[in-house]
Amino acid sequence: MAHKLIDSYREKGARKKLVELLRDRGIADEKVLKAIGKVPRHYFFDETFWTQAYKDIAFPIGEGQTISQPYTVAYQTELLHIKPGDRVLEIGTGSGYQTCILLELGAKVYTIERQENLYKRTSQVLPHLGYHAEFFFGDGSKGIAEHASYDKIIVTAGAPMVPEILLKQLKIGGIMVIPVGDENSQKMITILRLSENDYERISLDTFRFVPLVGEKAWDA
Numbered sequence: 720m721a722h723k724l725i726d727s728y729r730e731k732g733a734r735k736k737l738v739e740l741l742r743d744r745g746i747a748d749e750k751v752l753k754a755i756g757k758v759p760r761h762y763f764f765d766e767t768f769w770t771q772a773y774k775d776i777a778f779p780i781g782e783g784q785t786i787s788q789p790y791t792v793a794y795q796t797e798l799l800h801i802k803p804g805d806r807v808l809e810i811g812t813g814s815g816y817q818t819c820i821l822l823e824l825g826a827k828v829y830t831i832e833r834q835e836n837l838y839k840r841t842s843q844v845l846p847h848l849g850y851h852a853e854f855f856f857g858d859g860s861k862g863i864a865e866h867a868s869y870d871k872i873i874v875t876a877g878a879p880m881v882p883e884i885l886l887k888q889l890k891i892g893g894i895m896v897i898p899v900g901d902e903n904s905q906k907m908i909t910i911l912r913l914s915e916n917d918y919e920r921i922s923l924d925t926f927r928f929v930p931l932v933g934e935k936a937w938d939a
C-alpha cells in the first residue's frame with residue numbers, strides 16, 4: 720500500500736473513467752458511484768502498480784488475498800442500500816477499500832479480518848487516510864456478537880453456506896449480502912430479515928471470491 724498521498728489529475732481522471740465504466744456495466748446507484756469516484760483506489764496499491772488501480776480488475780494485496788474488482792465492490796454495496804448511520808458488519812477487511820466506500824456512504828463500519836498482517840495494515844493506514852472504522856482481528860464467519868445487531872452485513876469472501884450465526888446478528892429489516900457456492904464460483908445472495916424467524920433470500924449473479932475460511936465456513 721502506498722503511503723505517499725498523491726492524487727493528481729491523472730488518478731482523478733482515471734477514477735472518473737472507472738465510474739463511467741461501472742455505470743455502463745449496470746451500476747445505477749448514484750451515491751455508490753459518487754463514493755467510487757471519491758476514494759483514491761491507488762492508495763491501496765504499491766506505487767509500482769498505480770497504473771492498475773483504476774482498471775476493473777481484482778489485484779493481489781499479499782497473504783494470498785485480493786482487493787476486490789471495483790465492479791464487485793459497487794455491486795455488493797448497491798445491494799446493501801446503505802443509509803447514513805447504518806451499523807454495518809464487514810467480514811473480510813482485505814485492503815480496506817470496500818470499508819472506505821461504506822464509510823463514504825455514512826455507515827458506521829465494524830470490519831473483521833483473519834489475516835493478521837492485513838488487519839495491522841488497514842487499522843493503521845485507513846485512519847491515516849481519514850477513514851475511521853472499528854477494526855477487528857479474528858474469524859468473522861461467527862460475526863462479532865458483542866456489537867450485534869447490525870443494519871447490514873457484507874461478506875467479501877466466498878462461503879460454502881450462509882452461517883446461521885450471522886443471520887441472528889442481523890436486525891429485523893436488515894440486509895445481508897454474501898457470496899455462496901464452491902471454491903470456483905459463488906452466487907451473490909441477498910437476505911432480508913423480515914421478522915424474528917423469517918428471512919427472504921434472493922440469488923443473483925455469479926462471482927469468484929477468495930474463500931471465507933473459519934469455524935462456520937471453509938476449513939483452513
Ligand code: SAM
Pocket residue numbers: 784785786787792810811812813814815816817818831832833834837857858859860875876928929930931932933934936
Ligand atoms: N473487500 C475487500 C477489498 O476491497 O479489499 C476484499 C476482501 S478479499 C476478497 C476477502 C478477505 O476476506 C481476505 O482478506 C481474507 O483474508 C478475508 N477472510 C477470509 N475468511 C475470513 C474470516 N473467516 N474472517 C475474516 N476475514 C476473512
